[in-house]
Every structure is written in C-alpha cells, then in structure tokens.
Amino acid sequence: MSTNSAPVYMDNSATTRPFPEVIEAMTDVYREQFGNPSSLHWMGYEAEKLVSKARRSVASLLGTGEDQVYFTSGGTEANNWAIFGSLRSAGERYKHVVTSAVEHPSILATMEYLEQLGYRVSVAPVDRYGRVNPEEVLSLVAEDTCLVSVMYVQNEIGAVQPCAEIGAGLSEMGPRRPRFHVDAVQGFARLEIDVSKWGIDLISISSHKIHGPKGMGALYIRKGVPMHPLIFGGGQEQGLRSGTENVPAIVGFGVACDIWAQIAHQVRDNLYNLRKRLISGIAGVFPDAVLNGPPLENVAPHIVNFSFPGFRGETLLNALEQRNVFVSTGSACSSRKSKPSPVVLALGKSEAEALSAIRFSMSPFTTAEEVDITVSALEDALKELGPWRRKLT
Amino acid sequence: MERVLLIRYGEISLKGRNRRQFENRLHENIVSALSALDKNARDRVSRSHGRFYVAGLQTAQLETQAIDVLSRVPGIVAISPGFAVDSDLEAIKKAAISAVKLAMEDLSQPVTFKVDTRRADKSFPLTSPEVNQELGAAILRNVPGIGVDVHNPSIHLTVEIRPGRTYIYRGQVPGPGGLPVGTSGRGILLLSGGIDSPAAGYLAMKRGVAVDALHFWSYPITGVRARDKVVDICKVLRKYSPDLRLLVAPFTKIQTEIMDKCPEKYRVIIMRRMMMRVASSICRDVGGLAIFTGDNLGQVASQTLESLRVIGSVSEYPVLRPLLCFDKVETVRLAQQIGTYDISILPYEDCCSVFVPKHPVTKPRLDAAEEAEEFLDVDALVEECATNTEVFDLG
Numbered sequence: 160m161s162t163n164s165a166p167v168y169m170d171n172s173a174t175t176r177p178f179p180e181v182i183e184a185m186t187d188v189y190r191e192q193f194g195n196p197s198s199l200h201w202m203g204y205e206a207e208k209l210v211s212k213a214r215r216s217v218a219s220l221l222g223t224g225e226d227q228v229y230f231t232s233g234g235t236e237a238n239n240w241a242i243f244g245s246l247r248s249a250g251e252r253y254k255h256v257v258t259s260a261v262e263h264p265s266i267l268a269t270m271e272y273l274e275q276l277g278y279r280v281s282v283a284p285v286d287r288y289g290r291v292n293p294e295e296v297l298s299l300v301a302e303d304t305c306l307v308s309v310m311y312v313q314n315e316i317g318a319v320q321p322c323a324e325i326g327a328g329l330s331e332m333g334p335r336r337p338r339f340h341v342d343a344v345q346g347f348a349r350l351e352i353d354v355s356k357w358g359i360d361l362i363s364i365s366s367h368k369i370h371g372p373k374g375m376g377a378l379y380i381r382k383g384v385p386m387h388p389l390i391f392g393g394g395q396e397q398g399l400r401s402g403t404e405n406v407p408a409i410v411g412f413g414v415a416c417d418i419w420a421q422i423a424h425q426v427r428d429n430l431y432n433l434r435k436r437l438i439s440g441i442a443g444v445f446p447d448a449v450l451n452g453p454p455l456e457n458v459a460p461h462i463v464n465f466s467f468p469g470f471r472g473e474t475l476l477n478a479l480e481q482r483n484v485f486v487s488t489g490s491a492c493s494s495r496k497s498k499p500s501p502v503v504l505a506l507g508k509s510e511a512e513a514l515s516a517i518r519f520s521m522s523p524f525t526t527a528e529e530v531d532i533t534v535s536a537l538e539d540a541l542k543e544l545g546p547w548r549r550k551l552t
Numbered sequence: 553m554e555r556v557l558l559i560r561y562g563e564i565s566l567k568g569r570n571r572r573q574f575e576n577r578l579h580e581n582i583v584s585a586l587s588a589l590d591k592n593a594r595d596r597v598s599r600s601h602g603r604f605y606v607a608g609l610q611t612a613q614l615e616t617q618a619i620d621v622l623s624r625v626p627g628i629v630a631i632s633p634g635f636a637v638d639s640d641l642e643a644i645k646k647a648a649i650s651a652v653k654l655a656m657e658d659l660s661q662p663v664t665f666k667v668d669t670r671r672a673d674k675s676f677p678l679t680s681p682e683v684n685q686e687l688g689a690a691i692l693r694n695v696p697g698i699g700v701d702v703h704n705p706s707i708h709l710t711v712e713i714r715p716g717r718t719y720i721y722r723g724q725v726p727g728p729g730g731l732p733v734g735t736s737g738r739g740i741l742l743l744s745g746g747i748d749s750p751a752a753g754y755l756a757m758k759r760g761v762a763v764d765a766l767h768f769w770s771y772p773i774t775g776v777r778a779r780d781k782v783v784d785i786c787k788v789l790r791k792y793s794p795d796l797r798l799l800v801a802p803f804t805k806i807q808t809e810i811m812d813k814c815p816e817k818y819r820v821i822i823m824r825r826m827m828m829r830v831a832s833s834i835c836r837d838v839g840g841l842a843i844f845t846g847d848n849l850g851q852v853a854s855q856t857l858e859s860l861r862v863i864g865s866v867s868e869y870p871v872l873r874p875l876l877c878f879d880k881v882e883t884v885r886l887a888q889q890i891g892t893y894d895i896s897i898l899p900y901e902d903c904c905s906v907f908v909p910k911h912p913v914t915k916p917r918l919d920a921a922e923e924a925e926e927f928l929d930v931d932a933l934v935e936e937c938a939t940n941t942e943v944f945d946l947g
Contacts (some may be wrong), residue, residue: 477771543808
C-alpha cells in the first residue's frame with residue numbers, strides 16, 4: 160500500500176513530531192522528577208523549579224514576562240478561557256464580542272454557544288486571501304463590546320491576520336476599549352509577535368504545534384488585565400488555572416521553546432523557500448490547481464493550501480497516503496457527502512474548490528527533497544485518478 | 553449443585569438421515585463459540601436425548617457470557633440455565649429454591665412461578681405431580697413475596713429427573729433458530745459496509761451457510777477507515793459464525809477503467825456485473841455454491857428487476873438475495889438486532905458519490921450493458937482483481 164521511501168509528513172499544522180530533546184527531557188521528569196509542585200518537600204520543590212524554568216522559556220520566546228504565562232491543557236482550553244474568562248470578568252454591561260469568519264473551531268464553536276447564552280457576536284468577513292480588514296474589524300466594535308478575538312495565522316490556509324493594526328486601533332479607543340485576544344496557535348514560534356507593541360491582551364499558544372508534547376498550551380494574560388478562571392480548584396497558576404501541573408509536558412513545552420529560540424529565524428527563511436518550491440512544483444504538475452490563501456505576502460511560512468477542482472480532497476489525501484505522503488483536507492467528512500471547508504468557502508471560492516482543498520504543512524524537519532517527493536507523488540496520484548476527475552460545469 | 557446449560561435445537565431433528573451430520577456440526581459450532589470463553593469448552597459440552605448440555609461453568613459471570621454467546625449460534629432454539637444435582641429430594645428442593653431466587657433478580661414484582669417435573673427415572677420414589685407439589689411448597693416457604701401461577705408464571709421451573717441426576721432449569725433464552733452454519737455449504741457474501749449486506753449475511757448464516765464475506769475496496773478513492781468499518785462488521789458477524797472470513801478485493805482499477813471507458817448511465821450496472829464476475833471466480837476458488845447480496849427490490853436504480861437480471865446474468869452461481877422483499881424498516885430492525893447497524897451508519901464515505909451518475913439507468917437492457925462493456929478487458933480485469941484478493945486477518 161505504501162512505497163518504500165520514508166514517510167513524508169506534510170501535516171504539521173495538525174500536529175508535529177516532538178523534538179528528540181523534548182522527549183528526553185520529559186522522560187527524565189517522568190522517571191526521576193515526578194513530584195507535585197504543590198508538595199512542600201524537596202521533590203515538590205524540584206518540580207516547582209522545573210515549571211518555573213519552563214515558564215521562563217515559553218515567556219521568553221513569546222517576548223514577555225514569565226508572570227504573564229499561564230499553562231493550560233492546550234490551545235482549545237486557552238481559547239475557551241480567553242473568551243469566557245473575559246466575559247465573566249467584564250461584567251453584565253458587556254454583551255458583545257467581535258471575531259473573524261475564519262477562526263479555529265475552538266473559537267467559532269464557543270461563539271455559537273455565546274449566542275445561545277444571549278450575547279451578540281459580530282463576525283468580520285475575509286478577503287479572497289482569507290484576511291480581515293482591520294478597519295472593518297474595528298468598525299464592528301460597539302459600546303458594549305467585551306472582546307475582539309482574531310487569530311494570528313489561519314490554520315488551513317496560512318493567512319496572517321493584521322493583528323498589529325487591529326491592536327493599534329483598539330489601543331486608541333481609550334480605557335473602556337474591548338480587550339484583544341489573539342489565537343496564535345499556528346503563528347507562535349514560526350513568526351514574530353510583538354506582544355506589547357501590538358496591544359494584545361490575551362494570546363493562546365499550543366505546545367504540540369511546535370514540536371512539544373500534546374495536552375499542553377498556555378494563555379498569555381497581559382499584566383493588569385482582570386481575568387476569571389475557567390477551571391477552579393487547588394489554586395495553581397496563581398489561582399487562575401487549577402489542577403496539578405502537567406510537569407513533564409510543561410518541561411517539554413519549555414524545551415521546545417528553547418530550541419525555537421535558537422532556530423526560529425533560520426527555519427523561517429528556509430520554510431519560505433520550501434513554500435515557494437512547493438507552490439511552483441504543484442503549479443507545474445497541475446496547472447489547474449488553485450492556491451488558497453495569500454501567495455507571498457502576509458502568509459505563514461509553513462502552510463500551503465491548494466484546491467484541485469474536480470477531485471475530492473479526501474481521495475487525493477488517500478492517494479498521497481498510499482505514496483507515503485501525509486496531508487490534510489480542509490473538509491471534514493461528516494456524512495456520506497464530504498463537507499466543503501468553510502474557510503475556503505469564506506474566501507469566496509466555489510464548492511468544488513472547497514471540496515478539493517488539500518493542506519500541506521511543513522516543519523523545521525522538512526527538506527527540499529521531501530517537497531520534491533510530495534510534488535511527484537501528487538503528480539502521480541492526479542494521473543492515476545484522472546478518470547475520476549469530475550467535469551465541472 | 554452444579555451449573556448446567558441445556559441447549560435445545562429444532563429443525564435438525566426433522567432432517568431424517570442427515571440428522572447425525574447436522575448434530576455433529578452444531579456440536580462443533582457450540583464448542584467453537586464457547587472456546588472464546590473457555591479453553592476447555594470441548595470437555596464441557598455433551599449431547600444426549602436430542603439436546604446439548606454445557607456443564608462445569610464455574611462462575612455466574614461465565615454462565616451469563618456463555619448464554620450470550622450461545623444465543624447467537626444458528627441452529628440453537630433456546631438455552632436454559634439451570635442446576636444439576638443428585639436425584640435426592642432434599643438436594644432438588646435446595647436447587648429449586650436457589651434457581652427461583654436467581655431468576656427473581658431480573659424480574660419486577662410481583663413474581664409468580666410454576667414447576668413442571670418430568671420423571672424419566674421411574675424408580676424415583678415420588679411421581680411427577682408429587683414432586684411438583686413438594687417443590688412448590690418448599691419454594692413458597694423459603695422465598696418471600698412469591699406466588700403460584702400455573703397459566704402465566706414469570707418463572708417457569710422445569711425439573712428433569714434422570715437416573716442418578718436431576719436437572720432444574722429456570723426459564724429459557726431464545727437462540728437464533730435455523731440451521732447450524734456449515735450444513736448448507738459455503739457462500740460468498742458481497743459485503744459493502746452499508747446496512748443491508750450484513751443483515752443478508754446473517755440470514756444466510758442462519759440458514760446454515762458458511763459465509764466468506766467479499767468486500768470490494770477502492771483505495772485510495774475510499775480510505776482505510778472505510779475498509780476497517782467492514783472489518784468491524786465482520787467481527788460482529790463472527791459472533792454468529794466464528795469461522796467467517798473477510799476477503800478484500802482491490803477494486804480501484806476496475807472502477808477507474810469503468811469511469812474511463814464506459815457510458816456514465818451504465819456505470820453502476822457494469823460495476824455490479826464486474827463484482828459478480830469477481831465473486832464468481834472467488835466462489836469457484838473457495839468451493840462455494842452461491843453468491844449472497846443485500847439487494848432489495850427497487851431500493852436504488854441498480855436494484856430494479858431489470859437491473860438485477862442484467863447484473864445476475866454474468867454470475868456462474870445463483871445470486872441469492874435474502875432481503876429482496878424486505879421493507880427498509882425490517883432490514884434496519886434486523887441490522888439493529890444483530891448489532892451491525894451502528895457500525896453501518898458510521899459516516900465514512902464510500903466511492904459512490906463520485907461514481908454514481910446523476911441519472912443512472914433504471915431499466916437497463918442486457919445487450920446495452922454488454923455493449924457498454926466493450927472497451928473493458930473484462931477477463932483480464934476480473935482475473936487480476938480475483939488474484940489479488942486477500943483474506944483479511946480479523947484478529
């Protein structure tokens with residue numbers, strides 16, 4: 160079923176292979192330093208010090224103070240917490256939130272729930288590249304807007320949102336301005352975030368998207384921003400996020416951040432080059448392919464999303480898997496019919512385009528050779544599936 | 553006091569000179585079904601007086617599991633749990649009281665009972681009615697809150713007094729009935745992963761057919777999950793026939809050729825004809841006698857009588873369609889009852905949404921179908937597909 164070549168993992172926006180150093184550090188913690196940071200004895204104290212060290216690593220990569228980083232179970236919890244924690248601490252007067260049409264489900268599903276609870280949710284549309292217009296976002300802000308939540312890097316198509324402009328605009332709104340939350344799960348480590356200059360109050364990040372362990376993430380909360388907990392209990396994380404610290408995962412997350420601090424710049428340049436190589440390669444073997452998301456500017460270095468009109472994304476994914484190349488579709492097959500990716504549809508693309516979208520996402524491990532293998536596997540798959548191509552009217 | 557299960561079987565006893573062979577097969581099937589629970593199953597199963605007995609089930613939990621397993625063995629009409637004791641009135645009384653108390657655990661109040669005694673050992677000092685009376689009185693004395701109802705009891709206690717040994721049974725659990733798997737020969741079941749074909753397979757097994765399930769897999773048009781859905785269905789079907797095999801036929805090439813070379817309207821008809829040809833070839837290889845499908849008259853375009861005729865005409869073996877005249881609700885009910893429905897409705901896409909044309913032919917003609925296939929290298933495609941068909945390890 161698979162070829163003999165080594166697997167080419169092109170699904171790094173779904174999750175990443177942990178750095179070997181991460182696994183090693185975590186194993187040590189599991190084996191030897193398994194204490195509970197809340198315990199008073201020295202084993203507890205050792206664990207506490209490990210958590211502090213990791214917090215410094217994460218904060219440093221984020222460019223902020225360690226006292227503003229709160230560990231969570233991952234990006235989804237951080238996003239949920241950012242929304243619910245903001246609304247609860249803002250009080251009754253605030254009944255409105257602003258977000259974008261292409262947010263991650265952990266934002267959009269929470270927003271849908273808010274509407275059920277009686278909140279108003281304004282959704283900023285995106286242009287054909289998947290970007291919001293900062294002025295449009297700002298214009299949606301009302302008297303009772305509690306929160307503006309816009310992601311940094313769109314997870315399916317890689318569009319980089321104008322967070323700096325949105326933050327600057329919000330900052331000008333004075334003391335009763337809504338707070339600004341950025342879901343930076345896909346952008347963290349891979350791109351720069353100037354937390355203070357951009358006027359961001361809350362940032363969600365995730366460990367397993369940057370070669371750390373799963374089940375770990377963090378919410379940055381700017382100092383002075385009042386925040387209610389989402390999870391109550393023993394008062395860990397300064398009383399804001401209870402539950403015994405996942406020390407091994409925290410340590411792994413810290414190690415991953417330390418590594419990124421060393422490699423980030425070089426990886427970024429390298430990935431942008433690979434991205435160009437992949438795009439021109441795909442355009443070369445299948446000229447009808449349609450790039451989803453921004454081509455060169457305002458785009459993340461690791462994500463390439465193409466539609467292959469007439470084909471079904473899922474079938475292409477299987478055919479690539481058969482050739483040992485692993486990608487994602489934007490669409491989730493939730494019934495006998497595949498559902499078109501809502502994100503690709505939001506770009507104004509046709510249903511045929513949205514149904515045939517494939518996301519290739521790269522990592523620091525990705526090589527030029529792997530990009531070439533991906534392109535030739537795709538060429539081969541498209542050729543084999545040729546008779547299955549649906550004629551579009 | 554020893555736990556014992558009494559297994560009754562039905563139609564086999566009508567089968568005249570084949571009876572012995574049928575009983576032997578059922579014996580083997582019972583042992584095979586119980587082997588999953590108990591390594592020594594073979595030693596525990598015995599046969600006498602037109603029934604099977606399972607003895608030596610050490611725990612109540614094992615007994616419950618054994619009843620559950622046996623209730624799915626085709627050929628079995630009913631399973632009665634009970635106790636075996638020495639043929640001594642006091643021991644029988646004690647066992648009867650225990651049996652009633654056990655049966656009561658699953659029943660809502662008020663609980664009534666009746667005792668039916670059969671005295672096969674005429675040397676036993678009491679007559680059957682006397683034993684009924686003795687036991688009835690003992691139960692009324694020892695089990696609070698119970699009453700007698702000889703017409704419609706909630707617990708029907710049956711007592712069989714044999715030389716030296718007496719059996720006390722409390723009620724019965726129905727089995728599937730039908731004939732032991734294997735007594736009707738071997739058949740190929742076309743198994744798609746949908747709701748119908750597993751139900752058709754069950755009915756075939758229930759009439760004694762040893763089934764080899766054949767799945768046509770169109771990877772990469774459909775994914776690994778689509779195949780694994782069929783694997784899961786086979787694991788459920790194996791509860792009725794532990795020897796059921798899954799054969800996976802790589803079908804992508806044939807479908808791709810059809811997409812490429814055949815008129816759209818006839819695609820599904822030709823696909824089904826190709827399936828029949830491959831199934832025939834495999835049926836020959838495994839020594840099968842028939843091909844079973846989940847077809848249901850008029851359900852979709854390829855299931856009109858015209859379509860069934862054009863499709864069936866290429867099969868070397870009879871194409872049997874146990875669900876042909878079922879209503880959909882009846883099929884769904886059967887699939888739910890046998891436990892495949894919840895797997896079948898899982899949403900992994902099959903290839904049909906791309907393959908099925910917008911306007912499929914509903915009244916195909918044989919000559920038109922043959923003409924529609926003229927650019928296919930039918931024999932080579934069938935042979936390649938059949939040759940590459942593999943038995944999938946169901947674990």
